[in-house]
Amino acid sequence: MQQLHPFHLAIPVNSLEPSRTFYRETLGCEEGRSSDHWVDFNFFGHQLVLHVKESSEANSENSNPVDGKEVPIPHFGVVLSMEQFETLGNTLKEKGITFIIEPYIRFQGKTGEQATMFFKDPSGNALEFKAFKNRNQLFAS
Template sequence: MALSPFHLAIPVYDLATCRAFYGETFGLSEGRSSAQWVDFDFYGHQLVIHEHPKTATQDSAHTNPVDGHDVPVPHFGIVLSWEEWEALAERLKSFGTQFVIEPYVRFKGQVGEQATMFLLDPCGNALEFKAFKDMSQLFAK
C-alpha cells in the first residue's frame, strides 16, 4: 500500500536549537525555511517546526499508562522497519539522548508486539519511534 506523505507542523520556542536537533541528531534533510519556520524531510513526510511561545504541553506533559510506562501525550513519530529502528536507537544513544522511555520491546508475545522509544525535542515536544517485526500487527486487535 502506497502512503501519501503527511504534513505536521509543531510549535518550538527555540527555533535554532530545534533546527540543529532535527537536522543533526536525526540527520533530517532541511527543505524551505524562513526566520520563523523550517521544513524537514521526516522519513518522507513533511515536518515543519514553527517558532511559537512555549505551550502548556511543552512545559508539563500529560501521560497515560501503556505497558507499565507513562507515555507522554500528545506525541508524534514514525513507524520504521526493525533495522531502521535499531539504527536510530543506536544513533540517538550516541548523541547522549535522554529518553522518556528507553528503547525496548513492548507487548512481548502479544498482539501488537513492537519496539518503541520516546524522547522529547529541546522544546518539550514528545516523539515516539516504533517498529514491528510483523507489519501486519500495526492495526491488529
C-alpha cells in the same frame, strides 16, 4: 496492506536554531524550505514543519499508562523498520539523548508486538519511534 501516504505535521518550537540542529544533525532529517519563523524537514518521508511559537506557555506534561510505562501525550513520530529503529536507537544513545522511555519491546508475544522509544526535542515536543515485528499488524486489533 494499504499504501500509506506521507503526512504533513506542523509543531511549535521555542527557538528555531536548536530545533533545526536537533532534527537535522541528531535525527538526520534533510532540511527543506525555511524562513525566519519556520523550517521544513523530510521527517522519514513525511513533511514536518517547525514553527516558532509566540507564546511562552510550557508544553503539558500529561501521560497515559501503557505496558507499565507512562507514555507522554501529546506525542508524534514514525514507524520504522526494525533495522532503522535499532540504528536510530544506537545513534541517539551515542549522542547522549535522554529518553523518556528507553528503546524496548512492547506487547511482546502479542498482536502488535513492537519496538518503541520516546524522547523530547529541544522544545519539549515528545517523539515516539517504533518498529513492528510484523508490519502487517500496524493497524491490527
